[in-house]
Amino acid sequence: MSSPHDRDDRDDPEGGRRPGDDGWQEPSHLDDDDRRAGATAWTAPQAGPRPRTPGVVEQVFRDQGDTVGAQAWALHQGWTISDGTAPEDAVLAELVATAPVRATRDHRAAGVMRGRSGNLELVAFDVVYVDKRRLVPEWAVTAAPVLMPLPGLRxxxxxxxxxxxxxxxxxxxxxxxxxxxxxxxxxxxxxxxxRLVADPAVLGLLMNSDDGDEFWAAAGHLAAVRPDGHRPALVEHHARLLTAMVGALAGAV
Known part of the structure; x- marks a missing residue:
């Protein structure tokens, strides 16, 4: 994965379009004739087309970091949260260091959420850096601690x-x-x-995604990473993929 400062179309799964690049423009001002006439006549606006409801894929994959919303969701699910400095968060530094992204010494884990999704224990967090005294999330990581030995993989x-x-x-x-x-x-x-590379459930989920995530094994975890901060839909998306992958690696039926 390239540097977060080298933005490309993987930062935006819709082919490089950024939020707001949908062709919409601010309404134009009154033309000269309207200004001269004082524009005193008011006409009821014509009903426009009903806004399109984003599909499931768009809701999961659009770039819309929402740390507060993600943590509120986590608490509602019975998960615990921390700021990344708790004793149990120490292992996250190794995950950040081994992630397939160009993290620097200034990057660290923050907004940590821990809980269960189905039969899988998960930890989800943002990889952040400090910019003018505020934390900026660059990547969202979700990881599953795995008891069995994991081969190094990417x-x-x-x-x-x-x-x-x-x-x-x-x-x-x-x-x-x-x-x-x-x-x-x-x-x-x-x-x-x-087993991982041939598992039908894993391949089905990957082929139905936007090819925006990377996965790796390190520090006793199988982990997923994507640019942007965490949000509830992204945690759930990563949970589905990690559940299928852990099952395949373990030989679960």
Missing amino acids: LSPARFWRHGTGGLLHVPSGDPAVDARWVLLAAEDGPAVR
Whole structure:
């Protein structure tokens, strides 16, 4: 994943469009004839088209960081929150350091949320830096602590530039459609990795996504990362993917 300062279309899953680039413009001022006439005649506005309701994919993947909303959602779910400095948060520094993003020494975990999604324990947090005394979220990370040994792996959209992957092997799925969009790199080509790259549930979720997440294993966790701060829909999206991936790695039926 490239630097957050090198913005490209992966920062916006709709092909580089940013919020507000939908063709809408401020209403134009009255023309010269209206001004000369004083514009005293008022005409009832014509009914416009009903606003389009965003689809499920748009609601999950649009860039709309919402840390306060995410934490309120977490508390409502019975999760716990912390600021990233609690003793149990120490492991998050290793996740930040090993994430497939260009994090610096100034980046750290904040807005930490812990709870259960189905049978999976999760920790979700923002990777932030300080800018003029305020915290700026650059990436959202969701991770699942896993008791079984995990092979070193990196699962990324094929369109992403990858760094820090020296020594990792490319493990193709064998499906041309999948391999055209996703690349799995692993420290070893073992049974767990093969299950992951061939699991129907995992592949179905990946192929129905916007190719905006990256996944990696480190510090006893399987984790997902995406640019932007966390929000409830993104936590749930990551939870679905991580649940399927942990099940595949474990050989769950």
